Amino acid sequence: MRARVESFEVGGLSVRLRTLAPAGRLHDTLAPTVVLVHGIGMSHRSFDRTQRHLARTHRTIAVDLPGFGGLPPAGRPLDLQELGDLVVEAVRSRGVGDLVLVGQSMGTQVVVEAARRHAETVTAVVLVGPVVDPARRTLLQQATDLGRDCLVEDPRMNLVVLTDYLRSLRQYVRQLRPMLRYRLEDTVPELPQPVLVVRGDRDPxxxxxxxxxxxxxARRGVLVELPGGHHVQDRQPVAFARLVDEFRRVQTVEDLAAGGPSTGDTTTGPAR
Incomplete structure (x- = not known):
């Protein structure tokens, strides 16, 4: 399975899309497309293993945001509303229909804004390792927790984090303030879509x-924990892909909470 990689500009900002899909479904509009959005400093590589598993049954698009993944920096901070619009516009320009948005870390803020502002297009939202905990909103606290997570992640993921951070440093510094100031707890209750929150059981x-x-x-929300740290989607790609697939298929989040994702490695509980 080979990815189709496209780099282009949206509103003067560079973006890259990495598309993987089952044979014959690269342009399929009959089912929702699963869109993967990385965290601050990261790139599509944080979803590489997960995307390959999801792409066995779904068309998937991993997004590299401006200034990340080796793309030119924007030269200014980008607010989360702008990034949410950019993601939807970029993937929709490739002829896709409905979207299931999956965000990790800062990517959770991006996909929540995308879902809030484009409710007619987004059918479901998955938040992996959401930020920023209001009890730990300072730069020092976040840096401390990031350091703790390095002790949890495997060496391969730590290498991905380090190399991605180094090549995105200029945009990384600019995005810290918007990320720290964004209040996910105020926006999630506005979403009409079902929301799946996923965390690693050792995520600091x-x-x-x-x-x-x-x-x-969330109006319709559920929490699922998988073994791992902040990048649990990479540590548990098979379980995570099954979880996203089941979440997309179930009629209500209560069904997911009652039945679980059938992986044997998860604990679930209804939000309400």
Whole structure:
């Protein structure tokens, strides 16, 4: 399975899309497309293993945001509303229909804004290791938690984090303030879509109380924990892909909470 990689500009900002799909479904508009949005400093590589598993049954698009993944920096901070619009415009320009948005870390802020502002297009939202916990909104606290997470992640993911951070440093510094100031807890309750919150059970950044509070705040929300750290989607790609697939298919989040994702490695609980 070979990815189709496209780099282009949206509103003067560079973006890259990496599309993987089952044979014959590269342009399929009959089912929702799963869109993967990375966190601050990262790139599509944080979703590489997950995307390959999801792409066995779904058309998938991993997004590299401006200034990340080796793309030219924007030269200014980008607010989350602008990034949410950019993601939807970029993927929709490739002829896709409905979207299931999956965001990790800062990517959770991006996909929530995309879902809020484009409710007619987004059918479901998945938040992996959401940020920023209001009890830990300072730069020092976030840096400390990031350091703790390095002790949890495997060496391969730590290498991905380090190399991605180094090549996105200029945009990374600019995006810190918008990320720290964004209040996910105020936006999630506005979403009409079902919301799945996923965290690693050893994640020091997306802590359990915070993740559970987001699931409760959603109109239709559920929390699922998988073994791992902040990049649990990389540590558990098979379980995570099955979870996203089941979430897309179930009629209500209560069905997911009652039945679980059938992986044997998860714990679930209804948000309401």
């Amino acid at each position: 950044i997306g802590r359990r109380d915070w993740a559970a509070a987001l699931a409760v705040a």
